[in-house]
Amino acid sequence: MNEEQLRQLIRKIIAEESGNSNVIPIGVSNHHVHVTEEDFNILFPGQKMTSKAPLKQPGEFASEQVVTVVGPRGTIERVRILGPCRAHSQVELARSEGRKIGVNVPIRMSGDLAGTPTVILRTKDGEVEVQGTIAAKRHIHMSNKDAARLGVKKGDAVKVAIESDQRRTIYDDVIVRPDEKFVLEMHIDTDEANAANVGKDTVAYLVKED
Structure with a gap:
């Protein structure tokens, strides 16, 4: 298991323990x-x-x-x-x-x-x-099972909140990209990551709208 895989496992465990099913790992592209x-x-x-x-x-x-x-x-x-x-x-x-x-x-x-x-x-x-x-327009890779769990479908534009050290950023118009082979991960570029003060352990949260 490499360092990135270990970080992803830690994030998954934290999400499961917190009971928050909307946690999405972030990949800075x-x-x-x-x-x-x-x-x-x-x-x-x-x-x-x-x-x-x-x-x-x-x-x-x-x-x-x-x-x-x-x-x-x-x-x-x-x-x-x-x-x-x-x-x-x-x-x-x-x-x-x-x-x-x-x-x-x-x-x-x-x-x-x-x-x-x-x-x-x-x-x-x-x-x-x-x-x-x-x-690259910000987007979320996910499996079809993740899409069903999160209640979204291919091409949906969703809102995602990023909670980082001393800053909370909400990104709108994040495109959902499900596929059976995909692993859950939100992709943003370096400009977006810097604006949101994203660190190596920062995660995103899908914002559920009424």
């Missing part, structure tokens, strides 16, 4: 890149994507490979590729990071890439142009 197999082969010729660490969602992992994201006014170094490969390459940044490199990053759900800005991904061996730069 740092900038990262998803790539197609074709783009990966251009950036890392002759290599295979190798796992550095598993992510909470089954089958997903942070790879050993990193790239430089190049915008009109700057770069972001060592942006990690998440695996496995996807059907379309996608770059996920916080909006504050987009401003630093001259990119007006829209807030979108993953895969909703129509009309999104283009950046360059660069390594020492190659570069590719990717049309698909977004700030």
